[in-house]
Amino acid sequence: MIQLPYIVDVHLRWSDTDPYGNVNNVMFLHLIEDARVMGLHAWLGASKSLLNEGIILAHQEVEYLMPLAFRIPPVRVEMWVSRIGSSSFDLAYSMSDPDEAGDNLYAIAETSMVLYKVDDGSVRPLRDGERAILEKHLGEPVDFRRRNIDD
Amino acid sequence: MIQLPYIVDVHLRWSDTDPYGNVNNVMFLHLIEDARVMGLHAWLGASKSLLNEGIILAHQEVEYLMPLAFRIPPVRVEMWVSRIGSSSFDLAYSMSDPDEAGDNLYAIAETSMVLYKVDDGSVRPLRDGERAILEKHLGEPVDFRRRNIDD
Amino acid sequence: MIQLPYIVDVHLRWSDTDPYGNVNNVMFLHLIEDARVMGLHAWLGASKSLLNEGIILAHQEVEYLMPLAFRIPPVRVEMWVSRIGSSSFDLAYSMSDPDEAGDNLYAIAETSMVLYKVDDGSVRPLRDGERAILEKHLGEPVDFRRRNIDD
Amino acid sequence: MIQLPYIVDVHLRWSDTDPYGNVNNVMFLHLIEDARVMGLHAWLGASKSLLNEGIILAHQEVEYLMPLAFRIPPVRVEMWVSRIGSSSFDLAYSMSDPDEAGDNLYAIAETSMVLYKVDDGSVRPLRDGERAILEKHLGEPVDFRRRNIDD
Numbered sequence: 001m002i003q004l005p006y007i008v009d010v011h012l013r014w015s016d017t018d019p020y021g022n023v024n025n026v027m028f029l030h031l032i033e034d035a036r037v038m039g040l041h042a043w044l045g046a047s048k049s050l051l052n053e054g055i056i057l058a059h060q061e062v063e064y065l066m067p068l069a070f071r072i073p074p075v076r077v078e079m080w081v082s083r084i085g086s087s088s089f090d091l092a093y094s095m096s097d098p099d100e101a102g103d104n105l106y107a108i109a110e111t112s113m114v115l116y117k118v119d120d121g122s123v124r125p126l127r128d129g130e131r132a133i134l135e136k137h138l139g140e141p142v143d144f145r146r147r148n149i150d151d
Numbered sequence: 152m153i154q155l156p157y158i159v160d161v162h163l164r165w166s167d168t169d170p171y172g173n174v175n176n177v178m179f180l181h182l183i184e185d186a187r188v189m190g191l192h193a194w195l196g197a198s199k200s201l202l203n204e205g206i207i208l209a210h211q212e213v214e215y216l217m218p219l220a221f222r223i224p225p226v227r228v229e230m231w232v233s234r235i236g237s238s239s240f241d242l243a244y245s246m247s248d249p250d251e252a253g254d255n256l257y258a259i260a261e262t263s264m265v266l267y268k269v270d271d272g273s274v275r276p277l278r279d280g281e282r283a284i285l286e287k288h289l290g291e292p293v294d295f296r297r298r299n300i301d302d
Numbered sequence: 303m304i305q306l307p308y309i310v311d312v313h314l315r316w317s318d319t320d321p322y323g324n325v326n327n328v329m330f331l332h333l334i335e336d337a338r339v340m341g342l343h344a345w346l347g348a349s350k351s352l353l354n355e356g357i358i359l360a361h362q363e364v365e366y367l368m369p370l371a372f373r374i375p376p377v378r379v380e381m382w383v384s385r386i387g388s389s390s391f392d393l394a395y396s397m398s399d400p401d402e403a404g405d406n407l408y409a410i411a412e413t414s415m416v417l418y419k420v421d422d423g424s425v426r427p428l429r430d431g432e433r434a435i436l437e438k439h440l441g442e443p444v445d446f447r448r449r450n451i452d453d
Numbered sequence: 454m455i456q457l458p459y460i461v462d463v464h465l466r467w468s469d470t471d472p473y474g475n476v477n478n479v480m481f482l483h484l485i486e487d488a489r490v491m492g493l494h495a496w497l498g499a500s501k502s503l504l505n506e507g508i509i510l511a512h513q514e515v516e517y518l519m520p521l522a523f524r525i526p527p528v529r530v531e532m533w534v535s536r537i538g539s540s541s542f543d544l545a546y547s548m549s550d551p552d553e554a555g556d557n558l559y560a561i562a563e564t565s566m567v568l569y570k571v572d573d574g575s576v577r578p579l580r581d582g583e584r585a586i587l588e589k590h591l592g593e594p595v596d597f598r599r600r601n602i603d604d
Contacts, residue, residue: 011464014490015326015483024317025208026180030468033177037467038525057176059295061212072491144210162313165339166332166477175468181317188316189374223340327510328482335479359478361597363514446512 004137006039009074009098016070023068028107029060032093035077036111039091043133053124054116058088062109063144074098075106080139087125088114089134092142110142155288157190160225160249167221174219179258180211183244186228187262190242194284204275205267209239213260214295225249226257231290238276239265240285243293261293306439308341311376311400318372325370331362334395334411337379341393345435355426356418360390364411365446376400377408382441389427390416391436394444412444457590459492462527462551469523476521481560482513485546488530489564492544496586506577507569511541515562516597527551528559533592540578541567542587545595563595 016027068075075095082092093109117124126134167178219226226246233243244260268275277285318329370377377397384394395411419426428436469480521528528548535545546562570577579587 011487013483013487015320015328015486018317018319025211026177026184026317029177029180030466033468034464034466041525056218057215059212059214060176061210063210064208067207072494162336164332164336166335166471166479168471169468177468181315184317185313185315192374223343327513328479328486331479331482358520359517361514361516362478363512365512366510369509 005078005080005139006035006042006137007076007078008035008038009076010034011074012068012070012072014070020067021069023070025062025064028062028064028068028095028109031075031095032062032077032079032109032111035079035093036091039079043137044130054118054121056114056116057111058114059112060109061111061142061144062107063142064107066104066106068095068106081134081137082110082139082141083112084126084131084134084138087123088112089126090141092139108142108144110144156229156231156290157186157193157288158227158229159186159189160227161185162225163219163221163223165221171218172220174221176213176215179213179215179219179246179260182226182246183213183228183230183260183262186230186244187242190230194288195281205269205272207265207267208262209265210263211260212262212293212295213258214293215258217255217257219246219257232285232288233261233290233292234263235277235282235285235289238274239263240277241292243290259293259295261295307380307382307441308337308344308439309378309380310337310340311378312336313376314370314372314374316372322369323371325372327364327366330364330366330370330397330409330411333377333397334364334379334381334413337381337395338393338413341381345439346432356420356423358416358418359413360416361414362411363413363444363446364409365444366409368406368408370397370408383436383439384412384441384443385414386428386433386436386440389425390414391428392443394441410444410446412446458531458533458592459488459495459590460529460531461488461491462529463487464527465521465523465525467523473520474522476523478515478517481515481517481521481548481562484528484548485515485530485532485562485564488532488546489544492532496590497583507571507574509567509569510564511567512565513562514564514595514597515560516595517560519557519559521548521559534587534590535563535592535594536565537579537584537587537591540576541565542579543594545592561595561597563597 010031012023016023018024076098078094078096080092081089083090091111091113094105095107096105097103115124115126116122161182163174167174169175227249229245229247231243232240234241242262242264245256246258247256248254266275266277267273312333314325318325320326378400380396380398382394383391385392393413393415395413396407397409397411398407399405417426417428418424463484465476469476471477529551531547531549533545534542536543544564544566547558548560549558550556568577568579569575
């Protein structure tokens with residue numbers, strides 16, 4: 001079980017902040033969306049069937065661990081595969097400071113991606129080549145605490 | 152266990168759409184955020200301690216059931232309380248067509264809200280009055296399918 | 303010169319606010335974009351050549367007259383045609399309180415729209431039918447003060 | 454008349470794109486907003502009176518010259534001062550490819566900034582120190598073509 005995450009430093013925008021001066025909770029999902037678009041492009045390179053054909057986000061979950069105040073230096077998103085199913089897979093994400101900038105972990109997240117055929121909308125199975133690529137980046141599932149926030 | 156949801160019809164924006172002509176997955180979270188701001192305001196009315204003091208979104212989860220194409224008529228968000236803890240509670244949401252417009256269910260979601268003290272950032276327990284208000288809107292937890300998307 | 307504006311009440315979102323609690327300046331442009339999409343659809347109805355063929359926003363200008371704090375009641379956008387050219391036209395906008403809610407004028411704006419052919423990207427002239435529709439909504443140009451903000 | 458622009462390469466987001474696959478016109482204004490926040494911070498450094506005290510955006514104008522398709526490499530924003538008044542100043546912007554990436558000019562823009570006192574909301578004059586800083590970055594006004602788009 002080798003984990004080879006995609007690592008990208010994403011930039012905050014002034015407009016990401018809420019009235020409390022922190023990055024709005026919804027904006028975290030724009031940031032992981034960016035990481036996902038870039039990461040899948042980097043992983044799939046030559047064999048882009050996954051991207052050219054249909055892929056939908058069926059589920060997403062995010063847990064906020066620390067407030068993230070607006071700042072000019074970027075935030076690091078690490079992305080890895082956390083589950084490979086027959087016609088779907090999960091991507092996991094962490095949002096933290098880049099190495100040199102501290103070791104805060106701001107959020108963890110997971111999204112479920114489902115493959116489908118554009119022509120008739122039906123779900124399609126992962127091909128062997130796609131599965132092989134995803135397996136190179138397979139790591140642990142995200143350990144959400146939420147079920148035990150209190151009591 | 153009485154369920155008295157807050158019901159609000161929210162409006163899509165042209166800028167919510169992604170390159171495929173559907174509402175971007177992240178925008179669903181902006182829509183439930185709107186419903187939450189309005190719904191908590193409606194529920195808490197006179198006794199706004201929950202809102203005037205600190206409340207943070209600690210976790211959110213959303214499952215997408217159908218693509219939602221841009222349209223001028225609004226989308227209905229129903230919101231109810233799905234868990235009441237000692238210093239936190241969960242809100243559940245469904246996004247569907249208003250009665251007259253069909254019976255599509257586009258997404259379900261759940262967010263965990265934690266109460267804290269603004270002055271020192273520590274978590275604080277729910278007060279009895281707050282708990283009484285939340286209990287009037289308590290309903291079922293959201294039944295996410297995701298754990299069994301395929302395999 | 304008859305002015306028959308399109309009037310639509312648009313809803314703010316919590317996420318429209320900046321760290322000062324006011325609607326972010328950029329969000330005003332999302333709101334007039336919404337009004338434009340709905341208004342052009344209402345005006346053009348059956349003869350949608352303008353929308354089905356290419357139309358681009360070539361220029362926009364907005365002047366902010368008062369801060370607009372987040373609120374649940376909507377904001378009124380009025381839209382009218384302020385110039386009709388050979389292959390372009392301008393749309394003018396005001397953002398104010400709906401009648402019953404006060405008489406604040408928050409912003410005025412103008413956008414230039416250019417018609418082009420999707421197949422080869424070249425600019426195309428307005429057709430007579432399109433011009434006739436636009437003329438029904440023709441009003442005054444927007445009187446921006448900016449050139450004289452001070453000195 | 455020396456022009457010393459602030460130059461920053463800003464990153465697009467997948468969510469910036471409209472249904473046509475191009476960066477939405479409104480998003481350009483988010484991008485120049487980012488450049489402005491960073492640029493004013495860089496220029497004003499030690500003497501941040503301009504930022505700590507009140508400053509509002511009173512007017513903005515943008516002209517779109519070429520469609521900007523989503524891409525992973527950044528877009529270059531150059532920002533300079535285009536007018537210095539008694540209690541306001543204008544900032545000008547261009548959005549283009551970074552040197553190595555081509556020489557497309559996507560948009561030009563100008564925003565008017567007004568200084569005011571936070572305590573009573575009244576307009577205040579620029580101080581000599583602020584004026585001196587702005588003068589170092591003073592360049593040409595933006596030459597918008599719009600008045601002559603056609604006819």
